[in-house]
Structures are given as structure tokens and as C-alpha cells.
Amino acid sequence: MNFENILVEESNGLATITINRPKKLNALNKVTIEELHNAFKTLDADTNVKVIIITGSGDKAFVAGADISEFAHFSVEEGGMLARKGQEILFDFVENLSTPVIAAVNGFALGGGLELAMACHFRVASDNAKMGLPEVSLGVIPGYGGTQRLPQLVGKGKAMELVMTAGMISADEAKEAGLVNHVTSLEELLPLAEKIASKIMRNSSVAIAAAIKAVNDNFKDGTNGFETEIKEFGSCFGTEDFKEGTTAFLEKRKPNFPGK
Structure with missing residues (x-):
């Protein structure tokens, strides 16, 4: 599979998707969202693929958010369609994928990046990771499922605080809150995700x-x-x-x- 903004590798039943826009801190734009949808759809249809890991390129960001320049001048109707289509083709799509998806959060996971991580079946993070939903600081709310999935994972009160303050939490705080399952060093992040994936692949x-x-x-x-x-x-x-x-x-x- 050849894509503009993502890399896909497959080996022995494990597929790894790397969002590859390092100069933009792997921000999600329209093309990247569509490419991710196509990659997940293809991999899910491949019976040889048993587990999918998704991560970001570099050591600074998983996904630092959505590409704001693409929708800064949208109308009310366009904004609503942006959220609806994004949820349908990527965030809800990933959550309901029949193939397990592990998010390996390396660095910043903000806005749409955290929403993508939360759509995965579970998350592991590097100790330099920072997570948050800063949308209200831009005059908007999370639109890719953030207001729904964050309370499911961390509880209503903690979710309300994170959304209202637009603040970031560390990887350790995220683990304590139940947002991520494991925290490790950046060097050991993918090996840990692969180790968990190997355990999953032993099962039906x-x-x-x-x-x-x-x-x-x-x-x-x-x-x-x-x-x-x-x-x-x-x-x-x-x-x-x-x-x-x-x-x-x-x-x-x-x-x-x-x-x-």
C-alpha cells in the first residue's frame, strides 16, 4: 500500500501504521484521514493480519491535533459535516474494527490525535507523551468523539475538567486515570506494543x-x-x-x- 501521509508495514500477522507528517507533528488533515480509513479497511479485510498498531513518526508526536488551517473558515453546516464524516470514516470505523487496534502514543496526542487514540481498542504510551483536548481554547469542542469516549475511559468529572481547562496531562497521569494501559520509555514503546500484540495473536x-x-x-x-x-x-x-x-x-x- 502506497500513501502520501502514512506508512504501512506488515510482518507475521502484525501490521503497523505510522502517521508520517513529522513537519506538521503528524496533524490529521483530510488526506490523512482518508488514507487511514483505506489502510484500516484493507488490513481488516486481510485474514493474515491479526493485530494493528498505530503510531506517529518521530519522537515528538503521535498526532498533535487536526490541521486547523483546513477548517478555520468553515460554516456551521460545513463544521457539522466535518465531524460527521470524520467519525464515520475513521474514529467510529476504528472503534468497531474486528481486528484489534493498539495505539502506541509517542509524544503529543492532542485534539483529534487523542480522539484517534481513544478510538483504538486500548493504548500504550511513552513517558514523554502529553495528552489533552484543547478545542475549547479555539472556540470549538472536540468533534471526533472526544466528548463521548473520554468520559467512558476516565469518568465524567475528570473528562469535564480536561475538556473545560483545555489542559494536558502526562503519560503517568493518563495511566492513573485509565486513559492508557501502560507507560514505558520511547525506545521500548513499539517493542511493548508488539509484545502485547503477540499475546493477542495466540488467541482466536x-x-x-x-x-x-x-x-x-x-x-x-x-x-x-x-x-x-x-x-x-x-x-x-x-x-x-x-x-x-x-x-x-x-x-x-x-x-x-x-x-x-
């Missing part, structure tokens, strides 16, 4: 996809997550992965999941 990709759907449905209005869990649990019984997993357990050997 079919069951993991079902688990992602069940967990996500708990946070959707009008959807009963318990019912989704029951349905997905039952569906697992009809898969080749279930047959292999239970057979391997009974035979006291490691499973070799076909991913079907």
Missing part, C-alpha cells in the same frame, strides 16, 4: 472480533450489550476456532486457530 481472532463487538455494544444507546454477548457467545460454538480451541485444551496442547 474470531472470538476476539466477537468480544470487541460485545464490549462496544455496552456503550451504545438502545443496544443491550448482554444480548449481544449471548448472541456472540452462541455463534462461537459454530466456528472452527471453537472446535480447535476446545480440542486442544482437552488434548493438553497449544491450539492452532484457523481463524474461521
Whole structure:
């Protein structure tokens, strides 16, 4: 896959997407958002890809925000469409991907960058990372899911404070708040993400996809997550992965999941 603003590497079931706009601190513009959508869509359709890691190029930023120059003069209608389309093709799309997505947050994750990290299934961060939603300092609010996902991860009160103050928190503060799962050095960030990915890849990709759907449905209005869990649990019984997993357990050997 050849792109203008992102790099994609695949090896042994693991795909790594690197947002590659270092001079712009990897800021999200229209082209980058569309390229990310296409990359995630292609990788999710590839049955050989079991886990996706997304990170930023360089050592300063994961994504330092959205490219403000692209929408500074938008009308009310254009602003609404910007948020709606962005959520549909990238942020909601990533959250509901059947392939696990790990955000490796290296440096600044601000505005749309933090919103992208929060859309991933979980996050690891380097100890130089800084995270925040500074939108109200520009006279606007987070529009790519930030007001919804941040409270889910850190609680309403903490989210309100972060949004209202437009402040940044450190990687350690983010871990304490539940925003990231692990903090490590910049040098060890990708190796840590890859280590976690290797553990994920030992398990059934079919069951993991079902688990992602069940967990996500708990946070959707009008959807009963318990019912989704029951349905997905039952569906697992009809898969080749279930047959292999239970057979391997009974035979006291490691499973070799076909991913079907």
C-alpha cells in the first residue's frame, strides 16, 4: 500500500501504521484521514493480519491535533459535516474494527490525535507523551468523539475538567486515570506494543472480533450489550476456532486457530 501521509508495514500477522507528517507533528488533515480509513479497511479485510498498531513518526508526536488551517473558515453546516464524516470514516470505523487496534502514543496526542487514540481498542504510551483536548481554547469542542469516549475511559468529572481547562496531562497521569494501559520509555514503546500484540495473536481472532463487538455494544444507546454477548457467545460454538480451541485444551496442547 502506497500513501502520501502514512506508512504501512506488515510482518507475521502484525501490521503497523505510522502517521508520517513529522513537519506538521503528524496533524490529521483530510488526506490523512482518508488514507487511514483505506489502510484500516484493507488490513481488516486481510485474514493474515491479526493485530494493528498505530503510531506517529518521530519522537515528538503521535498526532498533535487536526490541521486547523483546513477548517478555520468553515460554516456551521460545513463544521457539522466535518465531524460527521470524520467519525464515520475513521474514529467510529476504528472503534468497531474486528481486528484489534493498539495505539502506541509517542509524544503529543492532542485534539483529534487523542480522539484517534481513544478510538483504538486500548493504548500504550511513552513517558514523554502529553495528552489533552484543547478545542475549547479555539472556540470549538472536540468533534471526533472526544466528548463521548473520554468520559467512558476516565469518568465524567475528570473528562469535564480536561475538556473545560483545555489542559494536558502526562503519560503517568493518563495511566492513573485509565486513559492508557501502560507507560514505558520511547525506545521500548513499539517493542511493548508488539509484545502485547503477540499475546493477542495466540488467541482466536474470531472470538476476539466477537468480544470487541460485545464490549462496544455496552456503550451504545438502545443496544443491550448482554444480548449481544449471548448472541456472540452462541455463534462461537459454530466456528472452527471453537472446535480447535476446545480440542486442544482437552488434548493438553497449544491450539492452532484457523481463524474461521
